[in-house]
Amino acid sequence: xxxxxxxxxxxxxxxxxxxxxxxxxxxxxxxxxxxxxxxxxxxxxxxxxxxxxxxxxxxxxxxxxxxxxxxxxxxxxxxxxxxxxxxxxxxxxxxxxxxxxxxxxxxxxxxxxxxxxxxxxxxxxxxxxxxxxxxxxxxxxxxxxxxxxxxxxxxxxxxxxxxxxxxxxxxxxxxxxxxxxxxxxxxxxxxxxxxxxxxxxxxxxxxxxx
Numbered sequence: 354x355x356x357x358x359x360x361x362x363x364x365x366x367x368x369x370x371x372x373x374x375x376x377x378x379x380x381x382x383x384x385x386x387x388x389x390x391x392x393x394x395x396x397x398x399x400x401x402x403x404x405x406x407x408x409x410x411x412x413x414x415x416x417x418x419x420x421x422x423x424x425x426x427x428x429x430x431x432x433x434x435x436x437x438x439x440x441x442x443x444x445x446x447x448x449x450x451x452x453x454x455x456x457x458x459x460x461x462x463x464x465x466x467x468x469x470x471x472x473x474x475x476x477x478x479x480x481x482x483x484x485x486x487x488x489x490x491x492x493x494x495x496x497x498x499x500x501x502x503x504x505x506x507x508x509x510x511x512x513x514x515x516x517x518x519x520x521x522x523x524x525x526x527x528x529x530x531x532x533x534x535x536x537x538x539x540x541x542x543x544x545x546x547x548x549x550x551x552x553x554x555x556x557x558x559x560x561x562x563x
Contacts (some may be wrong), residue, residue, distance in 0.1 A: 358462035362492035383529035390548035434550035445464035
């Protein structure tokens with residue numbers, strides 16, 4: 354029986370139980386976001402300031418829908434980080450299927466945006482409208498990462514509702530999350546997001562060369 358991921362996994366507990374996942378809080382497991390991050394060029398700084406100015410202007414008028422968040426914040430941020438340029442490839446609304454162990458259910462869903470390098474999944478993007486908590490997208494993000502064909506390598510997801518941004522790392526049966534970044538609160542939060550995205554891009558290119 355096929356069921357939508359959004360219906361089957363409505364809580365983090367659902368995702369952990371049905372996907373056989375365990376959250377780890379070992380700092381070494383997801384050390385990428387805590388370690389040294391690349392700097393930004395003057396051009397990147399200027400582009401980031403323009404991005405934030407536009408987002409704050411539109412957000413000040415009220416809640417934003419998922420598509421608007423993607424248009425104003427997420428897509429420009431990933432563009433500045435270089436994910437729309439060679440050697441990366443982008444796929445939108447990528448269909449995925451996941452068969453649960455010891456169950457007849459097949460979970461199906463669509464990844465909002467998937468960034469690849471050769472066959473390596475670099476970043477899975479899952480977005481929500483600003484009225485919804487960023488935590489509500491975590492079960493879906495975990496399910497999408499679980500379908501990564503390169504299961505022996507770590508998978509990363511960026512989950513956002515525009516106001517908050519959360520990163521997830523999954524490897525094997527374990528996952529970890531970053532702190533919540535809040536670009537609505539300060540410019541520095543968005544700077545740290547961009548620096549981490551650039552680091553993920555560099556890690557992916559190094560892994561692809563092996």
